[in-house]
Structures are given as structure tokens and as C-alpha cells.
Amino acid sequence: MRKEFMRFTNLYIKNSHYERLEQLNVIFRKGESYLLWGNDHTGHVFTDIFRGEARITSGNIWLNDQEIFECSREIFHQEKIFYIDSYTEFMYTLDLAENLFLLKRNNLKKLFINQKAIHMQAKEMLEQYNLPFNGWEKTETLSTVDKVFLNIIRSVDQGAQMLVMNNLSAICNQQDMKKLKELLTQIRKEEVAFLIYDSHPENFTDIVDIVFLVNKGRIEKKLYEKSEFYLCNKIMNETIRNITEITSKIVKKHAEVMEEESYDLSCDFEGKEIQFSIFRGEILYLAIQHGQEQSVLWKSLKSYGNRKELISSGIRFWGEDNLNTEIFPNLSIKDNILLPTVKKINKLGFYKSRERFIFQDKEFFEENKFITEKNNFTDSNMMKTIFYRWKLFHPKVLVLNNILSRADVEMKEWILKRLLELTERKTSIILLESAAEDAMKIADRVIMIKSKNTMKDLQG
Amino acid sequence: MERLKRFIQEYKISFAIVFIFLLECMRGSYDLKAWSFLRQMNIMTFLTIGVSLEMMSGDFDLAFAAQISLSTITAALLISAGLPIWTACIVIIGLNAILGCLKGFLLTKLKMPSIIFTLALQVIFLNIFSGVLPDNRINFSDILVLHGNRAAEVLVTGLLILTVCGMYFFLNNTYYGKYCRMLGENMELAEKSGLNCMAISMIIHVIASLFFSIPAISIMLYTSSGSTYMGANYLYKVLAAVCLGGIGFQNGKGSVNGMVIGALTVVTMLMMLTGSGYLNRFETILEGIIILLALDVKNRTKN
Numbered sequence: 001m002r003k004e005f006m007r008f009t010n011l012y013i014k015n016s017h018y019e020r021l022e023q024l025n026v027i028f029r030k031g032e033s034y035l036l037w038g039n040d041h042t043g044h045v046f047t048d049i050f051r052g053e054a055r056i057t058s059g060n061i062w063l064n065d066q067e068i069f070e071c072s073r074e075i076f077h078q079e080k081i082f083y084i085d086s087y088t089e090f091m092y093t094l095d096l097a098e099n100l101f102l103l104k105r106n107n108l109k110k111l112f113i114n115q116k117a118i119h120m121q122a123k124e125m126l127e128q129y130n131l132p133f134n135g136w137e138k139t140e141t142l143s144t145v146d147k148v149f150l151n152i153i154r155s156v157d158q159g160a161q162m163l164v165m166n167n168l169s170a171i172c173n174q175q176d177m178k179k180l181k182e183l184l185t186q187i188r189k190e191e192v193a194f195l196i197y198d199s200h201p202e203n204f205t206d207i208v209d210i211v212f213l214v215n216k217g218r219i220e221k222k223l224y225e226k227s228e229f230y231l232c233n234k235i236m237n238e239t240i241r242n243i244t245e246i247t248s249k250i251v252k253k254h255a256e257v258m259e260e261e262s263y264d265l266s267c268d269f270e271g272k273e274i275q276f277s278i279f280r281g282e283i284l285y286l287a288i289q290h291g292q293e294q295s296v297l298w299k300s301l302k303s304y305g306n307r308k309e310l311i312s313s314g315i316r317f318w319g320e321d322n323l324n325t326e327i328f329p330n331l332s333i334k335d336n337i338l339l340p341t342v343k344k345i346n347k348l349g350f351y352k353s354r355e356r357f358i359f360q361d362k363e364f365f366e367e368n369k370f371i372t373e374k375n376n377f378t379d380s381n382m383m384k385t386i387f388y389r390w391k392l393f394h395p396k397v398l399v400l401n402n403i404l405s406r407a408d409v410e411m412k413e414w415i416l417k418r419l420l421e422l423t424e425r426k427t428s429i430i431l432l433e434s435a436a437e438d439a440m441k442i443a444d445r446v447i448m449i450k451s452k453n454t455m456k457d458l459q460g
Numbered sequence: 461m462e463r464l465k466r467f468i469q470e471y472k473i474s475f476a477i478v479f480i481f482l483l484e485c486m487r488g489s490y491d492l493k494a495w496s497f498l499r500q501m502n503i504m505t506f507l508t509i510g511v512s513l514e515m516m517s518g519d520f521d522l523a524f525a526a527q528i529s530l531s532t533i534t535a536a537l538l539i540s541a542g543l544p545i546w547t548a549c550i551v552i553i554g555l556n557a558i559l560g561c562l563k564g565f566l567l568t569k570l571k572m573p574s575i576i577f578t579l580a581l582q583v584i585f586l587n588i589f590s591g592v593l594p595d596n597r598i599n600f601s602d603i604l605v606l607h608g609n610r611a612a613e614v615l616v617t618g619l620l621i622l623t624v625c626g627m628y629f630f631l632n633n634t635y636y637g638k639y640c641r642m643l644g645e646n647m648e649l650a651e652k653s654g655l656n657c658m659a660i661s662m663i664i665h666v667i668a669s670l671f672f673s674i675p676a677i678s679i680m681l682y683t684s685s686g687s688t689y690m691g692a693n694y695l696y697k698v699l700a701a702v703c704l705g706g707i708g709f710q711n712g713k714g715s716v717n718g719m720v721i722g723a724l725t726v727v728t729m730l731m732m733l734t735g736s737g738y739l740n741r742f743e744t745i746l747e748g749i750i751i752l753l754a755l756d757v758k759n760r761t762k763n
Contacts, residue, residue, distance in 0.1 A: 077654060089649045093641040093712040102638050105654030110635050 002029035005161055005193075006081070011059030013071070015048040020217045024059070028162060031191040033184075037201045037232045038214035046214065047197045050076050050083040050164040058361055082155040085166040088147040090139040097122035097135030100154050129153050129183055145176045152183060162193040169200045181207055205229040213239060263397055263428060265315075267300045269449070276447055278397065281426045283419060285443035287436060297449070298401045298432050316393075318386060319401025319432070326389075327382050333370065334359065336385045340393045364391065380411050387418045390427070397428045405435035416442050471718070474704055474725035481728045490735035495613060497731060499682075502616045503675040504723040507694055508701040509627055510671030512719045515702055517664045518644040518710050519567055519574040524698070526585035527669065528676040528691030531555050533589050535677075536686030539600040545681070552680070553673045559585075560669025564662035586688050597687040616678060623671065628716045630667075640664050641712035696746065701726040 004027050011024040019042060028034070036043035048054040049061075052073030061068050063079050073083060090099050097119045122135035131149055133142075142150070148168060155163055172180055184194065184207055196204050205211070211223040213236050220239045223229060266275040270293075278284045288294045302317050318326065328336055338355065359365055365388065370381050377385075383403070390398055407415055419429055419442060433439035440446065468475060485492045507524065514521045534555055535548035543551075563581065567574055590596060631637035639660045642650045651657050679690050705722025707714035733742060 073652065074654075077652070089646060091642050091645050091649065091712070093645050094638060098638060102635070102642070103649070103653040103655075106635065106656075108635075108656055108659055113633055113635055113638065115633070 002031055004029050005064055005079075007060075007062040009060045009062070011061060012057040013045065013049060013054045013059075014057050015045050015054045019045045020057075021045045021054075021214075022217050024219060026212070026219070028193060028195075030161065030193055031188065032193050032210065033188060033208040034193075034195045035201055035204050035208040035211045035229075036195070036197040036214050037211050037236065039236060040214075040216060041199070042217045043197045043212075043214040044166060045217070046212075047083065047085075047164050047166040047195070050081060050195075051085075051166070052076075052083075058357065080159050080161040081164065082158075082160050082162075083164045083166070084148060084151055084155065084168070086144055086148060086168060086171040088144070088151045090142065090147055090150075092138070092140050094139070095135065096133055096137040096139055096142075096150070099139055100125070100135075100150065100157065103154065104158050125153060125157060129186060131183075144171050145180075149179070149183060152187065156187055156190065156192055160192050162195060163187070164195045164197075166197050167199055168196075169198050169203055177203055201232070205232065215239070265301075265397070265430075267297070269297055269300050274449065278428045278430060280396075280428055281423045282444045283423055283429045283431065283442055285431045285433065285439045285446045287439075287446050287448045288432070293449075294401075294432055294434065298399075301399055301430075301432075314396030315399070316390065316395040316397070317399045317401070318390070318403065319399075320403065320406050321401070323382065323386075323403075323406065326386050327377055329377055333377075333381065333385050337388045337392060340389060358392065379406075380408075383407065383411060383415065387415065387422075391418065391422055391425070394425055395427055397430065398422065399430045399432070401432045402434055404431070404433050404438045412438060467717070470706060471721050474721045477725050477732075478728050481732055484732070490732065492731075495610065497727065498613055498617060499678075500727045500730065501723065502613070502620050503678060503694070504698065504701060504727050505620055505720060506623065506671050506675045507698045508705065508719050508723040508726075509623065509716075510668040511698050512702050512705060512707045512714055512722075513627075513640065513664060513668045513671070515707050515709055516644045516712055516714045517640045517661060518647055518712075519563075519578070519661075519665075520709055521563075521578050521668070522575060522695070523563070523578040523581035523585060524668075524672050525691030525693075525695035526582040526688075527556060527559050528672055528679065528694070529686075529688045530559075530585040530588060531673065531676045532680040532686035532690050533593065533598060533688065534686070535680055536598045536600045537589075537592075540598060548680075549677050552676050553670065556669040556673040556676065557666050560665040560667070560672075561662050563669070564665030565658065567665075568658040568661040586692075589688070593688075596689065597685060599685040601684040612681075616674070619674065623674075624716055624720060627719075631716065636660065636663060643712070644708070644710060645712035697726050697730065700746070 006028040008024040008026045012020065012022050013024070014020050021042065024046075036046055045054065049071045050073070052071060054071045056069065056071060061071070063075075063081075068075055076083070091103065094102060100122050101118050119135040126133050126135070129149075131153065133146070133150070139147075148171065152163065168180060169177060181204070184204075187194070188207065196208065198204060201211075206229075208229070209224075211229050211232055212219045213221040213223065213232065215236070221235065223232065223235065228235060262277045262279045264275065264277045266273055268274075276284075276286075286297065288297055298319060298321075328339070331339070334355065338358070370376075370384055383406075404412055404415060416438070422429060431439045431443060481490070484490050507528075511521055511524055514524075531552040535552045538548045538551055539545060563578070566572075567577060570577070631640070639650070639655060642655070643657060643660060643664070647657055675694075676691075680686055683690070701722035702719070703722070704725050705714070705718035705720075707718060707722070
């Protein structure tokens with residue numbers, strides 16, 4: 001059994017072009033070779049991890065039994081994982097042998113160079129890998145492919161654990177490709193693992209151990225049998241077809257469930273009981289003619305039934321009357337956001353260790369600025385804090401009273417965005433709003449409550 | 461033979477200037493003052509080597525002249541306060557080493573353009589003592605300590621020869637010599653490769669600053685004073701020598717031969733201008749031309 005040196009667990013990453021890879025669960029073992037095979041080009045995002053161009057949005061990377069929190073080239077470099085693409089730089093002021101042996105980590109204690117030793121070593125190494133170069137050669141005249149070959153053996157000489165190669169076939173003709181494969185076969189014998197992403201992956205099927213079929217930012221299938229590698233395209237197409245079918249089924253089912261899943265609510269208003277239902281992830285605007293009546297309805301909604309029951313069934317209320325009381329000024333903004341969710345994060349209340357992951361998750365949390373402001377609870381900061389709190393807490397139904405009308409234009413825009421995000425997470429929202437225009441803009445459905453309890457349901 | 465041809469081709473302008481100068485000396489147009497020439501040559505070569513080393517590591521140093529001035533003033537103040545001259549010389553060396561270390565650290569840490577950064581340092585160094593010394597000058601003795609002392613000239617020349625040999629060895633046979641070129645050519649790649657660029661840069665700047673401390677001591681002892689203008693005279697001349705010596709800015713190229721030839725050319729030109737009485741008139745124009753030359757060199761290296 002080969003020894004594992006790196007593991008991705010439920011990893012979600014995003015590169016600088018906002019391309020994503022999701023749900024990566026991969027184990028890398030010493031001396032094993034991996035090929036990324038994909039019909040689209042999202043597989044290159046995988047190599048971006050090692051290039052230092054990707055960001056972890058969630059999940060973990062374990063490297064030699066230690067978790068790393070950022071994908072930087074230096075970290076991988078230190079752990080002897082080298083990224084190689086067609087853009088390989090050399091120092092023109094140094095000759096080839098010096099380029100091979102000086103461009104690496106050094107403890108700076110060595111002072112004198114033994115030129116003879118360096119050149120002899122280079123000669124030996126070049127002979128070992130059948131590369132027709134001379135250690136004294138100038139590097140200015142080397143072709144791109146030659147530089148890549150030299151970079152590969154330079155990395156191996158530095159004790160590489162794994163080489164990550166990105167689209168090398170782009171610079172290779174047939175002969176170069178043959179040479180490259182020979183070189184990689186030789187390197188494989190030295191227990192160096194490699195991961196290849198290429199626009200022509202079929203070139204490498206005979207030298208790899210595992211093929212990852214990548215499609216739309218996911219590893220759809222892992223192939224371990226050599227006999228399957230030659231059928232990658234076919235398997236890939238079948239997998240995609242299956243996935244499309246499965247996805248469409250899921251979507252359909254989900255839509256059906258969505259239609260079915262709704263919450264029935266009721267409250268007392270002007271002595272009579274009002275009943276209405278709200279679907280999951282829907283924004284419902286309860287429109288009412290007079291402001292006074294709205295506050296009555298709000299109070300009636302809040303006090304209807306047993307409060308404990310309301311809380312246990314995941315219904316939360318937030319309105320202009322308790323805008324300030326929701327905030328604990330002695331706690332930090334972060335703690336204010338986390339407060340109701342603390343038990344969900346850790347049953348014993350040790351939520352601090354996971355806190356970092358929550359606030360680093362860009363999917364969840366766009367703004368870092370305001371949370372670092374120490375206890376600066378301005379109106380807008382308070383609103384932001386509470387919105388993020390709901391987003392994190394994820395209630396089933398959230399009843400909002402005059403929140404939009406309390407906000408200025410800029411803040412209104414911000415709130416509308418957050419409301420949509422909440423509904424994406426399947427929270428249903430009931431709006432009681434005096435700013436009817438804004439509420440209409442965002443509501444999926446409007447229920448008009450006229451005086452003397454006549455109701456009219458308006459769709460769309 | 462081929463190498464010699466290439467060598468002559470590379471420094472043809474310098475050779476032409478020296479040749480004209482020698483020819484004119486033989487014709488009797490100029491009075492060749494050998495000791496004065498030697499003294500100028502010593503100072504210029506030390507400074508050129510220091511600046512070239514920094515330039516090869518990718519940093520264009522405009523603060524070295526101010527650094528010399530600062531160290532002469534500091535030493536002169538200490539001597540005036542009763543410290544022995546040899547102790548003041550050690551202070552100069554120590555101060556330069558610290559300043560070099562600081563330069564290397566800040567340049568790598570802040571990643572600022574070296575021209576701007578050293579220009580700012582120059583202003584700081586020149587004005588440190590402006591509050592203490594109203595004339596920006598301090599004399600510590602009425603007698604010129606080293607004036608006409610030929611033994612001292614010979615000693616400094618011997619030191620220079622050793623430095624040139626050491627420099628040759630440093631650039632070709634030590635890791636730091638190679639690192640210096642690597643930093644100058646592509647610092648990003650050097651960093652990516654795992655080199656400790658900050659430590660290397662600091663070491664290189666310390667070595668360069670030690671080269672500056674020898675002319676600083678010489679100038680202080682020749683004039684028996686310290687002044688903010690002492691180094692300023694050498695700023696553009698040394699930069700000209702570096703450019704003429706073919707030292708590349710941000711490409712790591714350059715040789716010890718080039719440094720010495722560059723210094724020799726500039727000293728010869730200065731002697732010619734002094735001999736003809738044009739030095740003061742053309743000095744400022746010369747400075748401007750040299751800046752343009754330096755920018756041109758920089759552009760060419762970029763392209």
C-alpha cells in the first residue's frame with residue numbers, strides 16, 4: 001500500500017476567474033499518477049490549487065498530516081509539490097548546470113561554489129534522463145520544451161513528492177510528447193507522484209494509475225482500471241447523460257416538493273382569525289391599508305399561540321420595534337451574528353474554533369469590513385449584523401415588520417439582495433411593510449388585507 | 461583572440477577616451493598628475509564596485525553619496541569630541557554596514573522602486589545633521605591628515621587591488637555572487653525557487669556599503685573634515701562609471717572588468733575636463749546626460 005501524503009476532504013475551491021470546483025474528495029499517494037479528464041476545461045481549476053491561484057471556500061486540505069488553510073505555491077513548494085506548465089523561467093545569467101542546482105532553497109551557510117562538482121552532477125543527471133544538454137550551455141537558446149524537461153528533472157532533484165503538470169501537450173510535437181512520456185515513466189519509478197491536466201488527456205492514459213473524470217466543476221467518476229482509461233470519453237459521455245437525467249429528475253422532484261411544502265399560519269385580526277399559507281423560499285407581502293392596522297397585525301402575529309411553539313417551529317420575528325433590542329452591544333459584531341446559531345455550530349458551545357470558517361466563507365459572507373469595526377453599531381451595521389444572523393441561523397419563516405422602510409436607498413438595495421439570498425436557502429419571508437413599492441418589487445405573492453378582514457390573494 | 465576582440469568591442473568608447481587622453485598627455489596638452497589620478501581612481505573604483513554590486517542585484521542606488529557624507533560627518537563629530545581617528549574609522553565602517561543592512565531589508569520588504577526609495581534615503585541622510593551643523597560642515601583638524609601621504613595612497617591602492625580580486629572571486633565562485641545576479645535578473649523567480657531574497661539582499665547591500673566606507677574614510681582623512689557635500693560630488697560620476705562599465709540594471713549582468721574600466725574612463729574624462737578648465741561648466745550637463753543614459757539602459761533591459 002502506498003503512503004498517503006495529501007488528502008482533499010469535501011473541498012470547494014474557486015480560482016481568480018471565479019471558476020469553481022466542488023466536493024473534491026481525493027487522496028494522493030506517493031508514486032501514484034493521476035490524470036484529469038474532462039470535456040470542459042474546468043479541470044484546470046484543479047491545477048490552480050497548486051499554482052497558488054485558487055482559494056478554499058470550504059473543506060480541508062491535509063498535507064502530510066497537517067491541515068493547510070490557503071493554497072499558496074510556496075506552501076506546496078515547501079512540501080515538495082511542484083507546479084509545472086509551459087511557462088518555465090530560467091536565469092540567463094547562469095549556465096544550465098547552475099540553473100539546475102542554484103534555483104532552490106538554500107540555508108545560506110554555503111559560501112563557495114564548487115563549479116566542477118555542479119557541472120559533473122549536472123552531466124550525470126542529464127545522462128540519467130537521456131537529455132542531450134551540456135551543463136555549460138547557456139539557457140537563452142533553450143526551447144520552451146527543453147526548459148520544461150529541465151524543470152521536471154530539477155524538481156525531481158529537489159526531492160519532489162508530486163509534480164503537477166498543466167497542459168504540456170500544447171508545446172509538444174509528437175516527438176517531444178514521446179520524450180516527455182519516457183521522462184515521466186522514468187520519474188514514476190523513483191516514487192514521484194504526478195497529476196496531469198491536459199487538453200489532450202488521451203496522450204497520457206498509458207502512464208497514469210487513476211483517471212478523474214471532471215465535468216462542470218466536479219469529479220464525476222474515478223477510474224482505476226487501465227482497461228477503462230481507453231474508454232474515458234465514452235464513460236464520460238455516459239456519466240454526463242446519467243447525471244443530466246438524474247439532475248432533471250431531482251429538479252422535477254424538488255419542484256414538486258416545493259409546491260407541496262408550505263406552512264399554514266394564522267392569527268387574530270380585528271376579532272377574527274386570518275389564515276394563510278406560505279411556501280418554502282417564498283416572499284409574501286401582507287399588504288394592509290392603514291399603518292395602524294399594520295402594527296396591530298404585527299402584534300397579533302407575534303403573540304399568536306405559544307411563543308415557545310413558534311420558536312420551536314422555526315418562526316422568527318424582526319421588526320422596527322425590536323431593531324435595537326436584537327443587538328447585544330457588549331458583544332462583538334461577530335458574536336452577535338453567531339449568537340442564535342452557537343448551539344448548531346457546537347453542541348457544547350465551543351463555537352469559536354469554527355467561527356473562522358464561517359467568516360471566511362465568501363459564499364455566505366461577502367463583507368469583511370464591518371465585522372472588524374469594534375462594536376460600531378450604527379443603524380446600517382445593526383441591520384447587516386442581524387441579516388447575517390438570520391442567514392446563518394436559517395429560520396423556516398422570518399416575519400419582517402417595516403425593515404425596508406427604516407433603511408436608506410443604499411441599505412434598501414443591500415437588504416433586497418440579502419432577502420433573495422435567504423429565500424435561496426429556503427427561508428420563507430413575510431413582509432409587513434409601509435414602503436409598499438419596495439415590498440411589491442421583491443414579493444412573490446401579495447395578500448391584500450382590507451378592512452373588515454376581506455382578503456385577496458394576488459400572484460406574481 | 462575572439463574573447464579579446466569581443467572585450468575591445470564592448471568597451472570601445474572607454475578605450476577611445478583613455479587613448480585620446482594618453483595621446484594628449486604625450487603631446488603635452490595635459491599635465492598628468494599621477495598621484496592625483498591614483499587617488500581619484502581609488503575612490504571612484506571602490507564606489508563603482510559598490511554601486512555596481514547593488515545594481516547587479518537589481519537596485520539602483522542614489523543614496524550612496526549621501527551615505528558617505530553622513531558617515532564623514534558622524535566620524536568628524538566623534539573625532540572633534542575627542543575620539544581617536546582609528547575608532548572613528550571603525551564607526552564609519554559600522555555605520556555603513558548598518559545602513560547597508562537597512563537598505564537591503566527595506567528594499568526587499570517594501571518592494572518599492574529602488575530609485576525612489578534611495579532618493580528618499582538620500583534626502584534623509586543629507587539633512588540629519590542640518591540642525592546640528594549650520595554650515596553642514598565640520599573640521600576636526602587644521603592640518604590635513606593624509607594630504608600628500610603617498611604611503612596611504614599605496615595602501616589604499618593595495619586594498620583596491622585586493623578588493624578587485626575578491627570581487628572577481630565573489631561574483632564567479634561564491635553562491636552569493638550568483639544569488640546577486642539572480643536577484644537582479646528575476647527576483648520573483650528567485651523567491652519562487654525558495655531563496656531567502658531578503659537575507660541575500662541584506663548581505664549584498666552590506667558588502668556594497670563596506671566598499672563605500674573605504675572612500676568615506678579616505679575623503680574624511682584627506683580633507684580632515686566631514687561635510688554633507690562630500691559624497692555629492694561623486695554621485696553622478698559613479699553612476700556614469702557604472703553605465704560605461706556595462707553593468708546591467710535588472711538583468712544581473714556585469715563584470716569586474718567593466719567596473720574598473722568604467723571608473724578608469726570617468727576619472728580620465730574628469731582629468732581631461734579639469735585639464736581644459738571645463739569641469740565646472742560641463743559638470744551639470746554631464747550629470748543630465750548620465751541620467752538619460754541610465755534611463756536608456758533601464759529601458760533596453762526591459763525590452
